[in-house]
Amino acid sequence: MAKLRIAVAGGGVGGMTAALALQAKGHEVAIYEKAGAFGRIGADVNLTPNAVHALDGLGLGDALRATGARSEFRISRMWDDGRETSRLPMSAAAEEKYGAPQLAIHRADLLGALQEALAPGTMHFGAGVAGVEQGAEGAVLILEDGTRVEADVVIGADGIHSVIRTALFGPDAPKFSGLVSWRAVVPRAALEGVSNLDSFTKWWGPEATRQIVTFPLTRGEEIFVFATTGQDGWGEEGWTLPGDIEELRAAYADFHPEARALLAACGEVMQSALHIREPMPQWSRARVTLLGDAAHPMVPFMAQGACMAIEDAIVLARALDAGAGDVPAALTAYEDSRRDRTAAIQRGSLANDWMKQGGNADWVYGYHAWTAPLGDPAPAA
Template sequence: MEKLRIAVAGGGVGGMTLALALQAKGHEVTIYEKAGAFGRIGADVNLTPNAMHALDGLGLGDVLRATGARAEFRISRMWDDGRETSRLPMSDAAEEKYGAPQLAIHRADLLNALEAALTRGTIRFGAGVAGLAQGAEGATLILEDGERIAADVVIGADGIHSVIRAALFGPDAPSFAGLVSWRAVVPRAALAGAPNLDSFTKWWGPEPTRQIVTFPLTGGDEIFVFATTGQDGWGEEGWTLPGDVEELRAAYADFHPEARALLAACTEVMRSALHVREPMPRWSSGRVTLLGDAAHPMVPFMAQGACMAIEDAIVLARALDAGAQDVPAALIAYEDSRRARTAAVQRGSLANDWMKQGGNADWVYGYHAWTAPLGEPAPAA
């Protein structure tokens, strides 16, 4: 097997999953991460069975199961009378059906598990990426301090504002979706007596802009609360800012008492602008490709943003391992395997009606990145 030198821009969930999968196959990987270190930022990652199955294949299953919380059901409830419109068994039922459960885990715990599994020194912190150059025999990652990193392959896993994406396809900007998300973490004890705390529960509002989602976090000791409201524009500096709890509660004053009780327990919230892009017709050029939000940013209404990046990482590692002698062809096989599926999830997330009335979740949860055919579009919906 030909050993490849691979430079990954971005040390998030997708970039580290890719590095771990490539190292397991004997390739030389370095991640270039702008941040000086990983902190306990963010709140949650929903690892649905498709993502957990992928991570199980990297040997991370035990540590993630010990840290994360297993959702018992995926429940839909209506905003006014609280009636259930769907209830999908998860936990052991999902493991039996799909080969893995659904876990909710703090993003920092997931990053820590990935980092601990990587070869020491894989991540270069404080190494922001400024640009890219490439020729027929290789690609060069250009860092903000001017250092040039020669590689056989460069992967842009650097998020929605990807430098690598702009270098490949020109500058552009994501569109504000007209939605603001609110996130809070609440001690379970503050919600004593509330129903369905061990399930992923979504309260559907009278319009698509308003919804509340809750699920267990940190082994079930905490409950993550996620809500959205409509907004005409986003004029503030920064994409994530402290929010006003009273403003959030006022936006849901007409919701069922059990839903309002969730917001009443929130003491602090963070507010973020949600952005979208249309699905891309291409992700790759020569020896460079994109992964995760750099290729297909999506709103979080199907809880698949991190999951799609994890799937990308496994399929890309398989493609590079199989096609190490012809990297450009391997990258095309990777994106051909992924574009239709991720586009369907992007559009389904934006429509925000998935599983409202029940339905078949198999096309999302039953996908197995380790065995999906390379170079062939995955079934979508």
């Protein structure tokens, strides 16, 4: 196996997972991350069994389980009378069926576990990416300060505003979905009398613009609350601002008392817009490829954004390892393995009816990135 020099643009969940998987296979990896350091920002990452199984293969299982919270069930409830329309066993049942549980973990804890596992010197903070160039024998990652990093492979894991995607395929214009999301973290003790706090619960509204999702976080000590409302317009994609909690509560004034109690317990909320992109027909060119949100950003209604980045990372590492030094062919195999699955999940997330009335979750949760066939489209629902 030829040892490859790999430069990763972006040090988030997908970028670090890819680096770990590639380092485990003997490759030389460096990550270039624009942020000066990781702080305890953001709130949650919902890792469904497919993602936990993938991270377990990197030896991260104990660290994830030490701080993550297990959801006992995945429950759908109706907005007005609170009746359940579906209840899917998770936790031990998911571990038995899929090989891993569902875990909700603070984003900072997940990033910390990934960073701790990297080889020393892998992460370069304060290193924003400006572009990429490539030739027949290699690629060059160009940093904002003018530094040129020579590599055999460049991976664009730089998120929804991906510089690498723009360099490969030109600028694109995402469409505002008409939905604004609201996020808050609430101490569990503030929700006395609310049921199903140990489960992932979705309250389905009378129209697609209103829904509330909750699940346990930080060993179950906190509860994450996610809601959406309709809005006519919004500014920049990914723009997050403090939200008006009274505005949010007013939007849900006709919901079931338990649902209203969730919002009543929220102190501060953050608000951001949800944008839509169509699935991309191509992710790679020669020795440069994309993964995660850079390739397939999606609305969060199937809780698969981070999970798809983690799956991408494992499959990409496997494809490069199996490619016998033929990088373009390996990237084609990676892309062919992933494109149909991620497109199906992008579209399913946008449809926003996942498990509302029950159904078979196996095609999502039962996917194993370590053993899925390379070069063959993954089956979808």
